[in-house]
Amino acid sequence: MGRYTHKTAISNHRLLDYSDGKVTFSYKDYRQGGKKKEMTLSDVEFIQRYVRHLLPKGFRRIRHFGFYNGAIKKKKVTQIRTSIGQKPPKIKEWDWVKISSEKLGYDPKVYPCCKERSMVIIPRFASQRAPPKKENLNAASIN
Structure with missing residues (x-):
């Protein structure tokens, strides 16, 4: 019940x-190559197994498998x-001189x-602090 x-x-x-008082459901037995099977459990046992998959409030269950x-x-x-003939996306290169001129x-x-x-x-290498304020970049503050 955990493949999701x-x-x-x-x-x-x-x-x-x-x-x-019995619940019957289908499942895949991955120990036997994904063969589809059925299982019957008491309603109490079914609910106990189901509740094991509930997460506390605020948590998310995300798993990445396969090509992700x-x-x-x-x-x-x-x-x-490559196999579907799609070109890789172009990576935008940043010109830091141009960005400094435009943004700062x-x-x-x-x-x-x-x-x-x-x-x-x-x-x-960039420092681990915020960039300087524009007003601090005048000639008097740079020596």
Whole structure:
């Protein structure tokens, strides 16, 4: 009863019969290659097994398997796209100088003191803090 992602533990079409305090339902026996079988349980036993699959309030049950499995997703999705003739999506490249000019309103290649466009930028890893405020980027605060 546990092979599900966003669904319930057992769907209505698998419930075959309820009579005389007995519940009959279908299931797949994966130990025998996914062979479809039927099981009959007392109503109390059925409810006890069903309740094991209920999560506490606020929790979600999500499992990824098949080609959405995280360990093989990238490789398999690429293979699937190739097999159906779909090109991989284009990854947008970011021009950090253009973004700095547009979003922050300053050109990072212009030297703040003399306003000459001769500054050489040496890239470094981004810090783990918020970006500087626009008003803090004037020539007086950069020395």
